[in-house]
Amino acid sequence: MATQTRTVRAKPRIELEGLVTAIAYVVLILWAVAALFPIYWMAKNSIEPSKNIAVFPPNLLPTKVTLVNYFDVMRRFPIPRWFLNTVIVASVRTAGALLFGAMAGYAFAKLKFWGREVLFWALMSVIMIPGFITIIPLYQLIRAFGLIDTIWAVILPGLTGGIGAMFLMRQVMRTLPTEIIESGRIDGSGEFRIFWELIMPLAKPGLAVLGLFHFVGNWNSFLWPLIVLRAKEKFLLASGLGLLASPKDTGMGSMTGVLFVGQVMAGACIQAIPIIIVFLLFQQYFLKGITIGAIKG
Amino acid sequence: MARQDKGRSGPGAQAVVSGAGAVALPQPAIYREPTTFWGRTLRDIRKSNKWGYIFIAPLLIDFLVFTAYMIVRAVLMGFQEIAFGGVATWVGFENFRYAIRVDPLFWNAVKNTVYYTGLVVPGTIVVALVLSELIYRRNSRVQVFFKSAYYLPGVVSSVVMAIIWIWIFQPFYGLLNWLVGLFGLGPYSWLGDPKLAMPSLILMSIVGGIGAPVVLITAAMGGIPTDLYDAAKIDGASEWVRFWRVTVPLLRPTLLYLFVTGFIGYFQVFDQIYVMTQGGPGYPPATQTMGFLIYQSAFEKLQLGRAAAQSILLFFGILVFSVIQFRLFAAELEY
Numbered sequence: 001m002a003t004q005t006r007t008v009r010a011k012p013r014i015e016l017e018g019l020v021t022a023i024a025y026v027v028l029i030l031w032a033v034a035a036l037f038p039i040y041w042m043a044k045n046s047i048e049p050s051k052n053i054a055v056f057p058p059n060l061l062p063t064k065v066t067l068v069n070y071f072d073v074m075r076r077f078p079i080p081r082w083f084l085n086t087v088i089v090a091s092v093r094t095a096g097a098l099l100f101g102a103m104a105g106y107a108f109a110k111l112k113f114w115g116r117e118v119l120f121w122a123l124m125s126v127i128m129i130p131g132f133i134t135i136i137p138l139y140q141l142i143r144a145f146g147l148i149d150t151i152w153a154v155i156l157p158g159l160t161g162g163i164g165a166m167f168l169m170r171q172v173m174r175t176l177p178t179e180i181i182e183s184g185r186i187d188g189s190g191e192f193r194i195f196w197e198l199i200m201p202l203a204k205p206g207l208a209v210l211g212l213f214h215f216v217g218n219w220n221s222f223l224w225p226l227i228v229l230r231a232k233e234k235f236l237l238a239s240g241l242g243l244l245a246s247p248k249d250t251g252m253g254s255m256t257g258v259l260f261v262g263q264v265m266a267g268a269c270i271q272a273i274p275i276i277i278v279f280l281l282f283q284q285y286f287l288k289g290i291t292i293g294a295i296k297g
Numbered sequence: 298m299a300r301q302d303k304g305r306s307g308p309g310a311q312a313v314v315s316g317a318g319a320v321a322l323p324q325p326a327i328y329r330e331p332t333t334f335w336g337r338t339l340r341d342i343r344k345s346n347k348w349g350y351i352f353i354a355p356l357l358i359d360f361l362v363f364t365a366y367m368i369v370r371a372v373l374m375g376f377q378e379i380a381f382g383g384v385a386t387w388v389g390f391e392n393f394r395y396a397i398r399v400d401p402l403f404w405n406a407v408k409n410t411v412y413y414t415g416l417v418v419p420g421t422i423v424v425a426l427v428l429s430e431l432i433y434r435r436n437s438r439v440q441v442f443f444k445s446a447y448y449l450p451g452v453v454s455s456v457v458m459a460i461i462w463i464w465i466f467q468p469f470y471g472l473l474n475w476l477v478g479l480f481g482l483g484p485y486s487w488l489g490d491p492k493l494a495m496p497s498l499i500l501m502s503i504v505g506g507i508g509a510p511v512v513l514i515t516a517a518m519g520g521i522p523t524d525l526y527d528a529a530k531i532d533g534a535s536e537w538v539r540f541w542r543v544t545v546p547l548l549r550p551t552l553l554y555l556f557v558t559g560f561i562g563y564f565q566v567f568d569q570i571y572v573m574t575q576g577g578p579g580y581p582p583a584t585q586t587m588g589f590l591i592y593q594s595a596f597e598k599l600q601l602g603r604a605a606a607q608s609i610l611l612f613f614g615i616l617v618f619s620v621i622q623f624r625l626f627a628a629e630l631e632y
Contacts, residue, residue: 024431031428032446034504038461039453041472045464057475104356113349114341119357126364130565130615132591132608136601137370138363140383160359191348220454222568227596238456242572245460261464268457279452283445286452290509291516 042272046070046265053261069262070270073244076263078233079270082240086271089154089225089236090218097161097214098207104160105169106195106203110181120170123163135224142228153228154221154236165210171292172206173199209289212282219275237271374605381599392606403607405581406590407614410564412495413502413586418559420503422552425510430540432511433518440515448508459572462501463488466573491579498569498584510555517551518544553626560618564611567592587611 044062045053052063073079107113108120138157147153160166176199184194200207225239235243245264279286331337375392377385396403432443450458465472466487474484487497521544529539545552567588570576576585576593585593591611595604 028428028431028443031424031504031507032443035447035450035507038458038465038505039449041465042457042461054470056470057478058470058472100355100359103352107349107352111346111349111352113345113347114338116349119353123360126360126368128561128612128615128619129368130561130608130611132565132588133371133605133612134364134367136591136595136605136608137367137374139595140370140601141363141367143383157363158359160356162356162359162364166356191346195352216452220456222454222456222571223592226571238454241454241456241460242568245456245463245572264460265464268460272453272457275452275454276449279445279449283441286448287441287444287512290512 039272039276042265042268045262046269048262050259050262053265069266073263073266077240077244077267078235079237079240079267081233082235082237083270085151085234086219086237089151090215092155093159093161093218094211094214096159097165098211100160101165101210102169102173102200102203102207103195104166105171106173106199108166109170109173110176110178110199111191124167127163131223135227139227148228149230149234151234154225157224161210161214165214168210168213168292169203169206172203176202205285206292208282209285209292212278212285213289216275216278219271241267241271371605371608374602375609377602377605379601385602388602392603393610395603396607396610401581402585402590403610406585406587409495409582409584410566410586410588410614413499413566413584414560414563416499417502417506417563418556420499421506421510421559422555424503425507425514425555426545426548426552428507429511429514429518430544433515444508444512444515447511450505451508455568456572458501458505459569463573466497488574489578491583494574494578494583498573501569502563502566510559513551513555514548517548521547549626553622556622556626557619560622561615564588564615564618587614 046069047065047067048062049064049066049068052059108116142148142153142157147156180198180202181194184198189197220238221236222238222242225236226242229235229239232240232243241264244267331340374385376387376389378388378391379385428443428447432440435443464470468474468484468486468489471487473487477483477485485493488494525543525547526539529543534542565588566586570584570586570589571592574584576582576589578584587607588611591604591607594600594607
């Protein structure tokens with residue numbers, strides 16, 4: 001498109017366009033730096049001793065590299081345990097969302113049963129209701145079940161991935177050809193076998209998107225674990241970090257907090273690096289994935 | 298009821314069968330296509346794929362127990378006072394009256410939430426729109442690079458981002474004070490000054506929050522037919538005019554989606570507030586948002602009834618804002 005205008009217009013136009021492109025790149029790069037710099041800053045501050053971090057003006061590059069912060073923070077807090085808890089919770093909940101979300105999405109997209117549309121829209125109508133509404137009675141329910149301070153309190157509610165997983169998988173399943181299901185029926189396969197052996201392999205890209213989003217979401221989930229987990233060693237990484245950095249405790253806003261900056265940053269790295277790696281490995285799924293949920297159908 | 302209807306509509310049903318008989322599969326001689334609501338319902342239930350119900354059963358159980366039932370409970374709790382042990386007393390509209398008429402913190406939280414959301418959502422969308430326009434013409438490698446760069450802070454936990462930004466905002470050693478110092482400004486106590494705390498949080502949210510909007514907007518831009526641009530070009534429209542008259546109007550469904558989901562999400566902001574300011578500084582607390590107020594009412598003051606009432610009011614706030622946005626966009630869609 002740009003080349004077309006060039007042929008029509010005279011030479012000064014080309015220089016102007018070059019300038020516009022240059023300005024565009026400057027703006028894009030500046031924003032990219034602003035977006036990525038905090039992440040670099042975390043990594044940089046996690047590998048320096050605190051006395052090198054708390055200086056003004058700040059050193060933009062690391063002046064001394066050490067892993068002492070990582071050892072110190074792990075001595076003060078049961079971080080390997082938090083890591084393990086987080087892996088378990090995120091994996092189990094992701095598996096739940098994949099299986100049950102795909103099942104429900106498949107049923108709503110491809111199986112004909114009475115009440116399907118009414119039920120679908122009844123479920124969708126709840127999407128606007130804020131999580132804060134359910135969190136208070138849910139806390140009471142979990143307490144009544146005696147599950148406070150157990151891993152079940154964070155695993156059970158919403159294990160099926162909820163409306164979001166169902167909706168995303170329905171969008172994916174709708175694009176699959178119905179003939180496959182019919183041919184499976186003609187071959188005499190049971191309905192579950194059709195779903196498991198014919199549909200699931202075709203839905204793999206959609207499943208990858210759903211799995212990645214749920215894994216990241218659960219890895220990062222903060223408020224609910226903060227409410228239902230009490231004992232320090234039962235925490236997840238994100239809620240543990242809240243404890244580690246909260247202004248009440250060793251807040252970095254305060255002068256005493258400055259002593260712990262390196263440790264807090266090390267803790268933050270331990271929580272964030274796995275997710276950053278997952279993101280870099282599966283970028284295209286993340287970038288494509290957001291558009292699936294947004295396109296209404 | 299159903300039996301009566303069937304009797305009355307008998308002859309009509311017969312006609313349908315004979316009309317479709319030529320193409321339909323062989324059917325029992327006595328089969329009649331039901332024409333009444335109940336008759337059709339009964340037929341549909343009989344013809345339903347039972348596996349459909351089995352497949353949705355886990356989701357439905359999860360939804361009924363942990364969402365639908367909880368919503369009902371929350372509404373009930375809004376009208377109750379719940380003692381520490383869990384004993385509930387019916388108090389009518391007292392919790393709502395207290396929030397709206399008595400509690401000064403409630404309206405302060407409403408003000409803070411609207412302040413935060415009202416700047417973060419439009420700010421994010423405007424920046425995302427501009428950057429999308431700049432990215433969109435580049436080749437796909439450049440696009441993917443910038444989209445990933447903008448998106449990365451969005452996959453990192455909000456707690457981690459909050460922790461990093463505390464240190465960037467730190468009054469003595471913080472990067473931001475060094476940066477504004479280069480221009481001869483500051484130093485400021487970014488999170489400690491009641492006037493600056495909220496703008497600081499807004500700045501942080503916009504810088505890290507544009508990834509998903511940029512991805513969605515560029516995807517939508519790809520769907521705009523190029524002949525519309527060619528037509529505008531033939532009419533002599535400048536790039537600026539083309540952006541405002543072609544691109545933006547055609548992006549309206551995407552922008553509406555971003556506005557509505559943005560408001561729903563940011564209205565419930567919690568993690569950053571908890572980690573960075575605990576609702577402070579000053580009185581009335583400068584960054585105490587609805588989400589944080591509800592958390593404090595429920596889990597610090599242990600007033601579950603009042604917290605439930607506040608959360609219901611938050612829902613109505615979200616509902617009102619969503620309806621207003623749908624109206625605004627719908628009104629502009631007709632021309």
